[in-house]
Amino acid sequence: MKKETTTLKQIATSLNLSISTVSRALNDHIDISEETKRKVKREAERLQYVPNILAKGFRKQKTNIIGIIVPSVIHSFTATILKGILLESEKTNYTTIIAETNNNPEKEKDVLNTMLQFGVEGILMALSKHTRDISPMLLALKKRPLILFDKVSSKIPCTQVVIDEIAAAANAVEHLVNIGKKRIAIIKEREDSYNSEKRFEGYKQTLKKHDLPIDESLILSTDDSSINEGKRLARELICLKDKPDAIFCITDDFAIGVIKTLKKFAIKIPDEIAVVGFSNSSHSTIIEPNLTTVNQPGGRIGKLAMQQMIREIESNEVFGTSKSIEIQTNLIIRESTFL
Amino acid sequence: MKKETTTLKQIATSLNLSISTVSRALNDHIDISEETKRKVKREAERLQYVPNILAKGFRKQKTNIIGIIVPSVIHSFTATILKGILLESEKTNYTTIIAETNNNPEKEKDVLNTMLQFGVEGILMALSKHTRDISPMLLALKKRPLILFDKVSSKIPCTQVVIDEIAAAANAVEHLVNIGKKRIAIIKEREDSYNSEKRFEGYKQTLKKHDLPIDESLILSTDDSSINEGKRLARELICLKDKPDAIFCITDDFAIGVIKTLKKFAIKIPDEIAVVGFSNSSHSTIIEPNLTTVNQPGGRIGKLAMQQMIREIESNEVFGTSKSIEIQTNLIIRESTFL
DNA sequence: AACGTTACCGCAAACGTTTGCAAAAGAATA
DNA sequence: TATTCTTTTGCAAACGTTTGCGGTAACGTT
Incomplete structure (x- = not known):
C-alpha cells in the first residue's frame, strides 16, 4: 500500500x-x-x-532505540520492571525494542548481536539464569552502554540496578528470628544463580548474628524456582525427624509451593512452620494464608535503569565502569508469619 | 563512544x-x-x-519493524500473547517494538501515530478497554496493515484474531447447568466493554436454552475487572434474599475476589455456590479451591496474529477487509465447580 | 571475420535529512 | 560613501545502501 x-x-x-x-x-x-x-x-x-525517521536516523547516525533483553516477559517481576521502563521511555523520545532469551545463553548472545546490528543506542538487560560466559556482554559493552538489572553480574563492568539482596534476605530472616523461630530452613537455587547465592549469604549472616547453628539438612537447592519444586522440597523438609519451624524461600514461587504442601499435610502456618517469600508477586495475596515477602519495587527499578541509560547515552563519558544503583526493599508482613 | x-x-x-x-x-x-x-x-x-540497517531501511523504504500496542504488559493474559508474538517474530527477520496505552484512548492515538511515523510495517494491537472513537485506527489502516487481538472491534475493517467469546461463555455456563445449578449469577463489566458483552450474550443464550429465567438481580456490572470489585460484588450477591447457586465471572480476577468473599463468609464452594472464571490465569491454580475457568491460549493467539501480519505485509493484497481468525478455547474444570 | 550471447562487473543516481560554508541582504559603524 | 558586522537564506556534500543501465571480455555461432 x-x-x-x-x-x-x-x-x-x-x-x-x-x-x-x-x-x-x-x-x-x-x-x-x-x-x-x-x-x-x-x-x-x-x-x-x-x-522520515529512517532518513533522519541514517543521516545522524542515531536510532533513538533502546534494546531490552529479558528472560521472559511473562515472569511477573520482569513484567513489572518492563512497565517501569516503558513508562519512563514514553516521556523521552526513545523507543524500545524487547527480546526474550528464555534463559538460554546461546539465544542471549544472538539477541544481543542482533540488537547491536540493529543500531540500538544502548541495551537494558537482565541476564539469563545460568549465563556463565560473559564475553558477549563485554563485547557489546565496547560498542554501546549496557545496563543490567534483576539478574546481574559483578564481573561485567557496567552500571547495574539492583536491590541489596543480602540485606533484604537478612531482613526477612531477622523477622523470622524475631517471631521466635529457631530452626529456619532455606529453599534456594543452585550455586550458579547469582541472586540466589546473595540471598543465601544474607540468610547465613543473620543466623550467625543470632548464634543460630547452620544446619545443612535445612538448606535445600534446586534448578529452577517453581511452585512444583517448592512443593517437592517442602515435603522433604517436613519428613525430617527434626523439622524446621520456618522456611525462607528465595522466590515467591517456592513459597507458594511450600504453603500448598504444608496445608496439604495440615501443618499450621505460621505456628508450626512460618513461611516467607521474595518478590511480592501478585500470587502472594492470592494464596491463603497471605504470604510475607520481600517487596521488590520493579517499577522503580525499570524507571531508574531507563533514566540511567539515557544519561549514559547522552553524556559521552566512558560507560565501561562498574557502578551500582541500589534500590530499597521492604518486608511486607502478612499471615504466613504473623497472625 | x-x-x-x-x-x-x-x-x-x-x-x-x-x-x-x-x-x-x-x-x-x-x-x-x-x-x-x-x-x-x-x-x-x-x-x-x-x-547498516538504517541505511538499508532508508534506501529500501522498509524497516522490518512491527509495532505492538497493548493496554499493559503486566496483565498476565496480555503477557502470554506477547510471548507468542515474540516467539514467532524470532523466526522471522522482523523485529518488534512494544508500547502501552494504559487503557487510555488518548494515549492509544498518540502511540499509534508515533509508530506509523516511525515507519513500522504493520501494527498488532489490543484496543484499550473503553475505546469509542475508532478513527485513529481507521486512519492507520489506510497506511499499514492492522491486526487486532484480545480487545477487538468489528467496526474496524481489518483482520482480528479472537476467541469465540459467546461460545466460550456459553460453554462455561452450560457446565454450571450440568452440575445442577439453576440460579446462575454473572459478574461482568459495563456495557461499553466489547468482550464483556459478548460473554454476557453467551450467558443469556445458555440460560434461555435451558429455560432458566434471566434474573436481573443476578446480573452485576462494574467498571474495572479487579479482585476487589469481585469481592465487593460477591458480597452483594450473598446478601440477596434469594441467593445464587453459581457465579459466572467474566474474568479470573473477578472470580478470585468472589472466592475470597465466599470463603470469608464460610459459604461452601461449589456446593452452595460454584464459581467459574475466564482466562486461566496463573492465579487460578493458586487460589483454593482451584478455579474452573475458560482457557484462552494466549500464546497461540499471539503466534497466529504475527503469522497473519507477515502474510499481510508480504502479500500486497489490500488489507482493509474484515476477517476473523477464531481460536478454540476449552473449559478447564477444577475444584470451584467440581469436587 | 563479423556478429550475437553470455557472464560478470562498475558507474552513478537515488532515498530524505542535516549541516558546514558561502552568499546575499540589510543594518550599523566609521 | 565605504566598510564591517549581523541576520537570514541557499548550495551542495554527506550518510550507506540498492539498483537500472551500460560496459567489457570471453566465448560460441554463423
Whole structure:
C-alpha cells in the first residue's frame, strides 16, 4: 500500500524556499527568522508532514532505540520492571525494542548481536539464569552502554540496578528470628544463580548474628524456582525427624509451593512452620494464608535503569565502569508469619 | 563512544572491487561469480561487517519493524500473547517494538501515530478497554496493515484474531447447568466493554436454552475487572434474599475476589455456590479451591496474529477487509465447580 | 571475420535529512 | 560613501545502501 509521504522538498517548493531552510525552520534553528518559521510550520501542518525517521536516523547516525533483553516477559517481576521502563521511555523520545532469551545463553548472545546490528543506542538487560560466559556482554559493552538489572553480574563492568539482596534476605530472616523461630530452613537455587547465592549469604549472616547453628539438612537447592519444586522440597523438609519451624524461600514461587504442601499435610502456618517469600508477586495475596515477602519495587527499578541509560547515552563519558544503583526493599508482613 | 563500523566501501577498496559488486555479492545476486562471492563474504567476515540497517531501511523504504500496542504488559493474559508474538517474530527477520496505552484512548492515538511515523510495517494491537472513537485506527489502516487481538472491534475493517467469546461463555455456563445449578449469577463489566458483552450474550443464550429465567438481580456490572470489585460484588450477591447457586465471572480476577468473599463468609464452594472464571490465569491454580475457568491460549493467539501480519505485509493484497481468525478455547474444570 | 550471447562487473543516481560554508541582504559603524 | 558586522537564506556534500543501465571480455555461432 503506497503512502503519500510529504517530504521537506515538497514544503520547500511549495513555499519557494530551500530544503535546508525548511529543515532548519522545523528544528527551530536560530538562523531562521520567526516569520519564516511560522510559515514553514504552518505549511508542514497543512501537508501533514511527518519526518522520515529512517532518513533522519541514517543521516545522524542515531536510532533513538533502546534494546531490552529479558528472560521472559511473562515472569511477573520482569513484567513489572518492563512497565517501569516503558513508562519512563514514553516521556523521552526513545523507543524500545524487547527480546526474550528464555534463559538460554546461546539465544542471549544472538539477541544481543542482533540488537547491536540493529543500531540500538544502548541495551537494558537482565541476564539469563545460568549465563556463565560473559564475553558477549563485554563485547557489546565496547560498542554501546549496557545496563543490567534483576539478574546481574559483578564481573561485567557496567552500571547495574539492583536491590541489596543480602540485606533484604537478612531482613526477612531477622523477622523470622524475631517471631521466635529457631530452626529456619532455606529453599534456594543452585550455586550458579547469582541472586540466589546473595540471598543465601544474607540468610547465613543473620543466623550467625543470632548464634543460630547452620544446619545443612535445612538448606535445600534446586534448578529452577517453581511452585512444583517448592512443593517437592517442602515435603522433604517436613519428613525430617527434626523439622524446621520456618522456611525462607528465595522466590515467591517456592513459597507458594511450600504453603500448598504444608496445608496439604495440615501443618499450621505460621505456628508450626512460618513461611516467607521474595518478590511480592501478585500470587502472594492470592494464596491463603497471605504470604510475607520481600517487596521488590520493579517499577522503580525499570524507571531508574531507563533514566540511567539515557544519561549514559547522552553524556559521552566512558560507560565501561562498574557502578551500582541500589534500590530499597521492604518486608511486607502478612499471615504466613504473623497472625 | 565511537564505533568502528565497516562499510561496503571498505570491503570494496580492500578487495579492489566496486561497492555495487560487494553489495550484490553479499545479497547473492546472480550476476556475481561464485568465486567473487566467496572472496567478498570472507572479507566481510574478517572485517566484521554488519549492514547498516538504517541505511538499508532508508534506501529500501522498509524497516522490518512491527509495532505492538497493548493496554499493559503486566496483565498476565496480555503477557502470554506477547510471548507468542515474540516467539514467532524470532523466526522471522522482523523485529518488534512494544508500547502501552494504559487503557487510555488518548494515549492509544498518540502511540499509534508515533509508530506509523516511525515507519513500522504493520501494527498488532489490543484496543484499550473503553475505546469509542475508532478513527485513529481507521486512519492507520489506510497506511499499514492492522491486526487486532484480545480487545477487538468489528467496526474496524481489518483482520482480528479472537476467541469465540459467546461460545466460550456459553460453554462455561452450560457446565454450571450440568452440575445442577439453576440460579446462575454473572459478574461482568459495563456495557461499553466489547468482550464483556459478548460473554454476557453467551450467558443469556445458555440460560434461555435451558429455560432458566434471566434474573436481573443476578446480573452485576462494574467498571474495572479487579479482585476487589469481585469481592465487593460477591458480597452483594450473598446478601440477596434469594441467593445464587453459581457465579459466572467474566474474568479470573473477578472470580478470585468472589472466592475470597465466599470463603470469608464460610459459604461452601461449589456446593452452595460454584464459581467459574475466564482466562486461566496463573492465579487460578493458586487460589483454593482451584478455579474452573475458560482457557484462552494466549500464546497461540499471539503466534497466529504475527503469522497473519507477515502474510499481510508480504502479500500486497489490500488489507482493509474484515476477517476473523477464531481460536478454540476449552473449559478447564477444577475444584470451584467440581469436587 | 563479423556478429550475437553470455557472464560478470562498475558507474552513478537515488532515498530524505542535516549541516558546514558561502552568499546575499540589510543594518550599523566609521 | 565605504566598510564591517549581523541576520537570514541557499548550495551542495554527506550518510550507506540498492539498483537500472551500460560496459567489457570471453566465448560460441554463423
